[in-house]
Every structure is written in structure tokens, then in C-alpha cells.
Amino acid sequence: MPNRLAAATSPYLLQHADNPVDWWPWCDEAFAEARRRNVPVLLSVGYAACHWCHVMAHESFENPVIAELMNAGFVNVKVDREERPDVDAVYMEATQAMTGHGGWPMTCFLTPEGEPFHCGTYYPPQPRPGIPSFQQLLAAVIEAWTERGDEVREAARSVVAQLTESARPLPQSTVDSEVLAQAVTALSQEFDPVHAGFGGAPKFPPSMVLEFLLRHHERTGSPEALSLAERTCEAMARGGLYDQLGGGFARYSVDAAWVVPHFEKMLYDNALLLRVYTHLARRTGSALARRVAVETAEFLLTDLHTLQGGFASSLDADTDGVEGLTYAWTPAQLTELLGAQDGPWAANLLRVTDSGTFEDGMSTLQLLADPDDPARWQRIRTVLRTARAARPQPGRDDKVVTAWNSLAIAALAEGGAYFDRPQWIDAAVFAADLLLGTHLVEGRLRRSSREGTAGAAVGVLEDYATTAEAFLVLHQVTGQSRWLTHACGLLDTALEQFADPENPGVFFDTAADAEKLVRRPSDVSDNATPSGAAALAGALLTASVLAGSDRASTYRVAAESALSRAGVLAARAPRFAGWWLAVAEAVQHGPVQVAVVSSGADNRRWELMAAARSALPAGAVLIGGEPDEPGVPLLTARPLVNGTAAGYVCRGYVCERPVTSVVELTGAIRRAVRS
Secondary structure, eight states: OOOOOOOOOOOOHHHHTTSSEEEEESSSHHHHHHHTTTTTEEEEEEEOOOEEEEEHHHIIIIOHHHHHHHHHHOOEEETTTOOOOHHHHHHHHHHHHHOOOOOSSEEEEEOSSOOOOEEESOOOSOOOOBBBHHHHHHHHHHHHHSSSSHHHHHHHHHHHHHHHTTTTOOOOOOOOOHHHHHHHHHHHHHBOOOOOOOOSSSSSSOHEEEHHHHHHHHHHHOOHHHHHHHHHHHHHHHHHOOTTOOOOOSESSTTTTSSEEOOEEHHHHHHHHHHHHHHHHHHOOOHHHHHHHHHHHHHHHHHSSSSSSSSSSEOSSTTTTTTTTTTOBHHHHHHHHHHHHHHHHHHHTOOOOOOOOSSSSSOOOOOHHHHHSSSHHHHHOOOOOOOHSSOOOOOOOOOEEEEHHHHOOOOOOHHHHHTTTTHHHHHHHHHHIIIIIIIIEETBBBBBEEETTOOOBBBOOOHHHHHHHHHHHHHHOOOOOHHHHHHHHHHHHHHHHHHHHSSOOOOOOTTTSSOOOOSOOOOOSSSSSSOOOHHHHHHHHHHHSOOHHHHHHHHHHHHHHHHHHHHHHHHEEEEEEEGHHHHHHHHOOEEEEEEEEEEEEHHHHHHHHHHHHHSSOTTOEEEEESTOOOTTTTGTOOOTTTBBBBBEEEEEEEEEEBOSSHHHHHHHHHHHOOO
């Protein structure tokens, strides 16, 4: 008989609905039940694409003996970390403090008041050196709770107190041009000179850091910053991390050389990387960056698009319980499929070896150099992609997460405008309308939806910040004032609900009126996505030069105040402050504003806008329309020149004289960028 998770909207929770474990969703009733029974809460946190989450589920949660022990000794709560990032953040902090590391599945034991007293990650069904079996752990916790319950409760209270003490806001510190230059130097010292990227294995795509490096190069002309970004982007795109057949990036590489991916594909990675490669193509004209951007956008629209117009969260790491089953190949398979001539040629091109680069003689596909016969490669690629589609496919988590969809909306809208792909812009607008119609409930965002129905979890700071950012991009790309209006509404709510009233510039990740957890999370560092506060700072800065002078000062002051709280992090650990650094670069730029005005019949507007789009740095703003168009402050008091289209290059709403030619406009932009 299904347990309480059968009514969930999360695909991850639904995967556990038929477990013999008497699972509860995260809710007040679960903790009330723990108090009634005087037993601890066993909190298990994971997500649908997580390989080891599936492993532990099969080994332990589907085991009737283990389930009976769990049901007898605990109230068992299952959480989808993607639906409840606030719950995940609080207990991941405790897990890292207790064990020195984190990861999923996360296994935490809590008092009925929600205080953690023992935390870990994956536990095997049989003991291993230094690791108890899951059954041994359960028995030990039950014994400790039964025999020494008061001590356990006191230890849990102490854990919460220590976490609260260690979570004090960072002191205010300037993020100026000197700090930005030093960040490039620090990143160069952590750069892998052989394989590119930063650090060793496992190696993650450093999306936010790459954005910073590109913006720094745009402002300063630094060849070092551009080289770090270009080499990393090329290495990721040519290795196994990138899907050479279907487009899109896997979550990370298990090795330092980008050869073997952890095969899950996440919406947020691909949205962020689409934007990075778009910016790289714009800045350098790289054919590789253009191809990867286009293929990644098509992956989003083909593999992750939902019927409601949003984007699914992820594709699983494994297929039928086996990692790489869908994606890996042998030379024999290629020859059987492609023939005696094309098979070995493809194996050599894609680094598919007899010994294998992955497991069991299988190889991931790499494209370390462009093929000498592009037409032959495209024909082979089509055959391989068709054959792969006939294989068993990884599961898809079709939950629509607000923040991640907003990242995709911004990337598709911006890329669609630059690459002249209006269908991408249409898809971005469609997804944005889904957020407005389904996720925005009585003026407040919900975290996610599935099949057109909003989930119960409320939005967190990153949802408000990235959605505002997405709407600001749509405002610039479409010229529609409604997107600016909605963006400002979300930013006003964020300032009201998430700001720390006692510490200017500090923002919590949960709203003031949200559910109270044992600690209110406030994480300033970037992780797989920009921190909520960094994303908010970026959106506030952009809005300050789009929303008009009445809001400009409020938004600008709030953005700079937030940025000041990241100065210490940016100086000490730039790899975890990439988006903060990118925002700081935009502050140094002004950011530059460009307004292009024209009458409805003047086609020269599009020439001027295309030129501006190619010349502007990331973080700048561009808007086009008719002079004094209602709801678009940047077009106010910007007249035509002799009845023809004109471009205005501005900083803080103070503009140079208008220009009417592409050459004049690009020259004015270059002067503004480097001034």
C-alpha cells in the first residue's frame, strides 16, 4: 500500500511512495507525531537525478527488515532538496560540520523539535571499514535515544547553537577594481594548466567564475582572464562532460580531464552554461562557443521542455540502475552501426578505445578536435543519435523549479536575441508566462510546479532574484514594459521579506513570514547556482538602470550594500564568489545603458540594436522602442534625430549625444565600457 508520499507533486518523493517505510513529507504533523511517540525524526534528503539516492533506496528503503526498524524507532521524513532548498541548507550545514563533508542522500537524525544530533550521507546495507551499516546505525541511534535521551537532546541544542554562532554575517568590505584584479590572480593559481578548469577531481563547470572572467576581460582587456575562460570552455565542450551527440552538459566530471561525467543533466547547469557560451561567442566570435550554445539551447527545448511550457529539473544519472548505459559506446558497437569504414573513423574521432575510458570497456564520447570532414561527422552524428534514442533512456524529473526555469528564460532570451533565434525568445516568454500564471500565487512565488499545478513549498530568495533577472532580460529583448513591472514587484517583495533588518546588506534565504526552521539560512557563497543574495544584487543593479530614477537610488544602494557583504569571500575564495565578482564588474562598468529609439516604420532600429548587442559587455542593458514609450523609463526624453533612429549610450541615465550610425554607436559603447 502506498505511503503518505503518494500525494506528493515531487517525482523524487513519488519514487518512494511504494516503499515499506512509513514515510512522511516534511510537515508540522510529522514532528507532532514524533513528540507524541517520543521518538527521533529520521530525515532523508535527496533528489530524483541522484545516483546514490537510488542506490540507498534500493538497498535499504525497499528492504522490509530495515523498513520495520525505521518505522518502529523513528518518524521518517523524506525531502526533495530541490523543492525545499531551505531544509536542505540547514541540515547540510549540520552534516558538513559533523562529518567534514556533505552530499546526497543526506541522512540526519533530529529531535522532535527539529534539532540535529547525528548526520551523515549514504550508509551501506553492510558495514565497511570505518562506516557502519545502516541497520547498525539505526540500532545505535535508537539505543542512544532510549538510554541517554536527555544527553542527546542537549547535544542537539548545542549543535544548533554552534551553527547559529558560526553563521554571523561577514563584515562589510569593498569589492573594487583591485579586489577584482586579485581575484583573477588567485583563480590563475588554482587553474589546471593541463586540463583547464579549477582544482582537481571531481571537477565542476565553474559557470559563475567564467562569467566573471569574461566580464573582467571586457572591462580591462585582460588577456589572462580571457585565456582562463576560453581554455576552460573549450576543455569542457570537447570532453565527455558535454554530450557530443545530443548537446547539453552533465553535472560534473569525475576525473580532472573532463573525460568521464557524472551523467545526470541538470537544468541549472545548462542554463548557466548556455549564457556563458553565448557571451564567449559574442566576445570572441568563437565558432565552437557558438555551436555549443546553439546545441545546448536545443537540448533544453528538446529534452527538458514540458507540455506546460516550462523546463524539467533534470535527467537521471543512471538508466535502469546503470550509470552511462544510455551514453557509453565500444568500438565494436560503432562498427556494427556505422560499418567498417565509418566505425573506426568515428571511434578515433570520439576517443572510443578498445580498453575503454569509462567502465567495462565502454567509452564516453569526446571531440578533442574538429573533424577533418565535417559533413561526414554530421552524418555519423545523426546516425548515432538516432541509435542512442532507441536505447533505454534515463528518467526525467519533470518538476518545474522557479529559479532554474528563470535561469533558462534569461539564457534563451539573451541567446535568442544574439543568435537571431526568435523561437528561443518565444519559448522564454512561454515559460515566463507559466511562472506568472502558476507559480505566482497572490503576489508570492511558489518554489515549483508539476503538470501545471503549483507545489506547496514557498519560494526562497533565489526564486525571487533569478525570476526578476529573467523578467529584466525579457524586458530588454522584447521591449514589453510588463516584464519590467513584474520584475520590480518581485524585487520590492525581496527587499521587504528577505532583508536582515539588523544587518544592512545581509539577506536571508527564506522569507520573514516563511516556516520557521531551527535556523534561518543565509548562505552568501555560490554553489551550483549563484547564491540568492548574489543573484538579488545583480538583479537590483540591472533594475536600477531600467526602472527609472524614482527607483534607481533604492535599488542601486541595496545592490551595493549586498555586494559589500561579499567582499571578504571574494577576496579569500573567488571560486565560490563568481557571481558576486560578476556583479562587481557590472558596478565598475556603471553598468552601461543603451537606448535605441525609432519610429515604428524605421528598420534601422534593428541594425543599431544588433550592433549594440554585439558590442555591449555582459551586465550592460539595452532597450529599444519608440521615444517616450509608456512604462519604459530609459526611453523617456530620448527623441529621434532628424526623424530617424538614434542610439543613446548612457551611465546612470546621463547620456552622450545621440548617434545614428552603427559605427558611431559601437564606438560610443567602447568608450563607455573602457572609461
